[in-house]
Amino acid sequence: MTMKLLSQHSGPADNNFMINGRSPGSVAEALRIQDELRPLVDLVGPGPTAPATAAGLDVAYAESGDRLAAAVTVLDATTLAVVDEAVSVGRPAFAYVPGLFAFRELPALLDALDRLTVRPDLLVCDGHGLAHPRRFGLACHLGVVTGLPSIGVGKTPLVGQWDEPGPRRGASTPLRDGGEVVGRVLRTRDGVKPVFVSVGHRMSLDNAVDRVLALTPRYRLPETTRTADRLCRAALAARPR
Template sequence: MPPILLHHPHPWNVTPAEAIAIQQALRGHVLAEDQLPPDISTVAGVDVGFEDGGKITRAAVAVLDYPGLALIDQAIARLPTAFPYVPGLLSFREIPAVLAALEQLDTLPDLILCDGQGYAHPRRFGIACHLGVLTGIATIGVGKSRLVGRHGELAAEKGAWVPLEDKGEIIGAVLRSRAGVSPLYVSIGHRVGLSTALDWVLRCTGRYRLPETTRHAHRLASG
């Protein structure tokens, strides 16, 4: 597969202040409405782990067919970790390795579920937004914990959700992906509206709390 054509390339060797400026410049390119491929046949999970005491970033991409959700392609990339751990700037630490992993795939997926935030971010530009804007691939943020925002009480049954709000704006949703377990924090990444993002997270979720995309990618990233 030829290298990914990045829509808005930028340097990665930057200071935290420069990284924030890049986020603020690129967030206006996020498409918050549905612009998905007409027939989605592949969905992917992206997860990132670290090796050697954090010196090596290990990014994993797992591609599943849809609707069967069987693993059909996978890739792992390892790069030296070049950006410090700064809350709200994790995409600068993780995306270079994610891009390297995506370039190893035989076929790019139609939709990517990122293990992390999308629009539910202090500057409305988490890793799912960043990756989607760079690659043009439709993306959804599926976080295991809340980064920002508040929400009301959530019912216990699978599929229940409530809005996640911050400063008077709905920035995502809190979703019960399995009855009686801790919720997921879903937000748009790029080219997907929030209701569609919730629908796809549930479509990709089986018997477990996490979507199958995330479960496969997590095994690769931490294996």
Template sequence: MKINQRHEWSLSTEQAIAIQEQLSGEVITDDELKPNIEYVAGVDMGFEENGAVSRAAVAVLSYPDLQVVETSIAYRPTAFPYIPGFLSFREVPAVLDALEKLQITPDIILCDGQGIAHPRRFGIACHLGVIVDIPTIGVAKSLLVGKHQPLADVKGSWQPLIYKKQTVGAVVRTRTGVKPVYVSPGHRISLPTAIDYALCCTTKYRLPETTRIADRIASARGEVSIVES
């Protein structure tokens, strides 16, 4: 993949807020997807040397059978501290390095983090999607902003996530009897479609296979049958 870097990454929080506010205007929350989705990808991060080095992993899976067809790993010095609401500035630089190594360009990318369910409507899935101009979905393990009604315990159940009187995502039960995930559009995808793909990419685990496999690679846990770039 060829990636156009939009800005620098070594920034103050004030500069980061300005970039989020500027680029959030480019986020599209309507469906702009290929007619036939062939490849879905997950991205995730691990850290080495007490957080000084970022290890980004990308797993590309065929769709809808969810077989791993390509993976990529990239390392980069960590340039931004961990601050809630600014995850993309810490993680996206290494993720872009990993994406740039891919031979296969994914049709949708699922991120371990928020999309528009974010204080400035610009979580990591939005930031990544705007930069690479690929449809992205945020599938977070924890709530950042918003409130929701009680959720049924059955797989496939979901409730709107409301923040400042607007629907910014959904709390989704991906497995019966297991804690839900928080799905929100990143870029070039609507919330109903984001929920559908998050569920279609989920098999017997809580997380979609895309991000679950990327997490295993990023954290160097277990063996994955892959083709590594």
């Protein structure tokens, strides 16, 4: 039983997704919030090895850039069938600033999460977790705020250096930044460009890599991300202008 839910939110004012219940009003404030929340990240995990469900989260923007749709899809982790989904249409809550990306999409994503009827066992985010300049990317932020285990899967790097992984699915190399391993560069399919996997919250890196591979039976990106991507794009198309 797939539940489709659509909501409208007016912007940052009605979203309590951080310590004081509103979006930051400046870069300085956003940085301060990251500093406050970062210690709350659970780096021990190791997280669920056999989650019943896994959620994909993604956001699509209108060409004007003044409107967005955030989607969450919950998949049966074994069959990869969608068992629940929700969308929220709204406004970007913050300017796009690399390193502060989460503040832009978090309100809408949390709004969508609130509308799910199923509480997922794992969040798979389209963006980095610990592979972030201050070790607090979108996946960490989402994990801390929801309390759910989370993984970051980025399509392009934000920080770090790495060696090219082998050409076959499953090959991976460490992603290093500032003398520490912050993620893994993972080949999810034979011969395709690798993705950047990092821990978000309540997960070990090894488990995160395993979960991503389990969610990637056919394409470069996890099925969770693909279903969420289609959903938010459809939501925008359904409400043009």
